[in-house]
Amino acid sequence: MGEGYVVTSGKGGVGKTTTTANIGTALAMLGYRVVLVDADIGLRNLDVVLGLENRIVYDLVDVAEGRCRLRQALIRDRRLEGLYLLPAAQTKDKTAISPDQMKELCAEIKKECDFVFMDCPAGIEQGFRNATAGAEKAIVVTTPEVAAVRDADRIIGLLEASDIRSPLLVINRIRPRMVRMGDMLDVNDVIEHLAIELLGIVPDDELIITSTNRGEPAVLNSNSKAGQAYRNIARRVAGEDVPYMDLENGEGFIERIRRMLGLRTG
Amino acid sequence: MIELLQRIFGRQTSKSSKNVAQERLRLVLMHDRLDLSPQLLEDLRTDLLNVIKEYMVIDEGSMDIDLDHDKECVALVANIPVVRMKRLPSN
Numbered sequence: 001m002g003e004g005y006v007v008t009s010g011k012g013g014v015g016k017t018t019t020t021a022n023i024g025t026a027l028a029m030l031g032y033r034v035v036l037v038d039a040d041i042g043l044r045n046l047d048v049v050l051g052l053e054n055r056i057v058y059d060l061v062d063v064a065e066g067r068c069r070l071r072q073a074l075i076r077d078r079r080l081e082g083l084y085l086l087p088a089a090q091t092k093d094k095t096a097i098s099p100d101q102m103k104e105l106c107a108e109i110k111k112e113c114d115f116v117f118m119d120c121p122a123g124i125e126q127g128f129r130n131a132t133a134g135a136e137k138a139i140v141v142t143t144p145e146v147a148a149v150r151d152a153d154r155i156i157g158l159l160e161a162s163d164i165r166s167p168l169l170v171i172n173r174i175r176p177r178m179v180r181m182g183d184m185l186d187v188n189d190v191i192e193h194l195a196i197e198l199l200g201i202v203p204d205d206e207l208i209i210t211s212t213n214r215g216e217p218a219v220l221n222s223n224s225k226a227g228q229a230y231r232n233i234a235r236r237v238a239g240e241d242v243p244y245m246d247l248e249n250g251e252g253f254i255e256r257i258r259r260m261l262g263l264r265t266g
Numbered sequence: 267m268i269e270l271l272q273r274i275f276g277r278q279t280s281k282s283s284k285n286v287a288q289e290r291l292r293l294v295l296m297h298d299r300l301d302l303s304p305q306l307l308e309d310l311r312t313d314l315l316n317v318i319k320e321y322m323v324i325d326e327g328s329m330d331i332d333l334d335h336d337k338e339c340v341a342l343v344a345n346i347p348v349v350r351m352k353r354l355p356s357n
Contacts, residue, residue, distance in 0.1 A: 146291045153295055182282030189288055193295055 002035075002110040005117050005237075006135035006164070010151030012122030014143045015172040018208060018218075020119040021049045022227065023139075025217040026234030028083035033113040035074065037086045037106070039131035040121035041096055044088035051215020052077065052085050061089035064101045070108055079220065084113070094126045099133035106134025115237070124158060132159065138167040139199060144174055144185035149193055156196060168199035170233065175204045176247040187244075200233035202226050203247055296340060300333070307331070314344065323349040 007020045017040075024036040038046035041061065047053040058073035063086070070086075077083035086109070089096060109116050120131035132138070138159050142152040152169075159167045171190050178184035187201050205226035211218040218227035219234070225245075232242045311331045318324055325347040334343040 146287050146294065149291055150294050150298065153298060157299075179284075182284045185284055185287050185291070189284070189291075193291055 002033075002113045002116050003137060004106050004110060004135040005115065005137045005139055006039075006120050006132045007117055007139045007141060008120035008128065008131065008155055008159070009122065009141040009148070010124065010155040011142075011148045014141050014148050015202075015208075016122075016141050017046050017049050017119050018212065019139065019141050019170055019172065019202075019230070020046060020117050021217045022219045022230035023234050023237060024115070024117050025050075025077075025080065025083060026219040026231045027115055027238060028077070028080040029219065029231070030234060030238060031082065032115055032238065033082040033084075034115045034117070035084045035086060035109050035113045037109070037116060037118045037134075038088035039102070039118045040127065041088045041130075042090065042093045043121065044090050046119045047075075047085060047087045048215065049212055050077065050085055050217065052087075053215070056087045059087045059089040060105070061092050061096045064097050064105055070105070070112075079216075082113075094121070094130065097130055099126075099129050102130045102133040109134075124154065128155075128158070132162055132164060135164060138164045139170055140167045140194075140196065141170045141172055142190065142194070143172050144179075144187075144190055146185075149185070149190055153194055156194060167196055169194060169196050170200050170202065171198070172202045173204040174201055174247055179247070198244070199236055200229060201244055201247065202229040202233075203245070297333075300340060307333075318346060320352070321354070322351050325349055 007016050007023075009016050020036055024034045027034045036046060036050070037060065038044050039060075040046070044059075047056060052075050055075050058068040060073070062068045063070050063073045074084045074086055077085070106116060106118070116134070118131045118135055121127035140152050140155055140159070142148045156167055169191065171187055174187070175184055179186045187198070191198055203225045205218065205224055207221055207224035208218050208226050211221055211224065211227075217230075218224040219230045221227050229245050232245060235242045314331065315324075315326065315329075328347050330343075330345040332343060334341045
């Protein structure tokens with residue numbers, strides 16, 4: 001029986017979909033069977049981030065309404081065995097499915113895999129309720145900005161009022177240089193306000209943009225710092241004890257040159 | 267100028283934008299967590315009024331009930347002009 005996670009944030013644009021794609025891919029790299037569910041009905045984009053957009057035949061609403069079987073709608077990733085996507089419907093809206101249907105669907109998916117991740121839409125309306133319905137755990141994504149932390153706080157309140165206990169925090173897009181200059185909230189500032197367990201910290205990384213352009217999650221790129229951070233997070237999700245990434249002692253001059261030349265760094 | 271130098275050397279000044287963000291975040295979360303919607307405040311106002319009206323005649327038009335945000339705390343401030351006391355039936 002698989003574990004169900006909802007990846008949520010309240011605010012849009014903080015990296016929910018990127019986080020879902022990367023944690024899922026990294027877990028599949030570790031050998032787990034993972035299903036990623038795009039719960040953002042009407043605005044699907046997890047398929048694009050994963051590079052699977054051309055292979056969609058059926059979607060989540062088709063399964064919920066019985067037009068196809070779950071197996072037919074799941075898209076298997078060609079790069080990694082054990083990674084599947086259940087895409088959202090693009091032409092419907094959030095009311096096309098109810099939280100109860102979602103719960104039922106997730107229960108069916110969990111029978112087939114080790115982890116299910118629901119990529120939640122922004123907001124706190126029905127899309128959020130649908131995405132959380134099938135999950136028993138939650139990953140809250142935020143960035144070190146006032147608006148994002150505020151929305152994360154609201155989401156944590158809503159999660160705790162539902163059946164989901166002890167949500168986990170991912171702080172995304174940290175810029176170590178700005179933190180050092182006193183121009184960005186640091187990890188401790190954010191944790192102090194939100195008071196939930198930290199699952200991981202992810203540095204801001206241009207390779208996230210290039211990997212999204214290509215439809216290849218950054219965890220597949222050994223040069224990506226964000227990819228490394230997400231691989232660490234995946235191992236923590238799998239129960240390993242992995243130390244947090246040291247963002248302060250970023251790469252030195254030599255490492256930077258090596259990376260520019262495309263050489264792998266330690 | 268000093269601030270600029272401090273920034274160049276990576277020292278945080280009290281006016282660093284991080285500290286501003288930190289303070290704004292603290293206040294906004296304090297406010298959010300009170301979870302006092304305008305409707306709730308209106309209900310509180312009505313209930314308060316009903317209780318007070320049993321004891322005194324007040325000027326409802328110019329009364330003012332609101333949450334006051336201080337730097338350190340939040341206070342419920344009510345300014346209710348009293349027209350006169352009601353004569354309570356003596357026991």
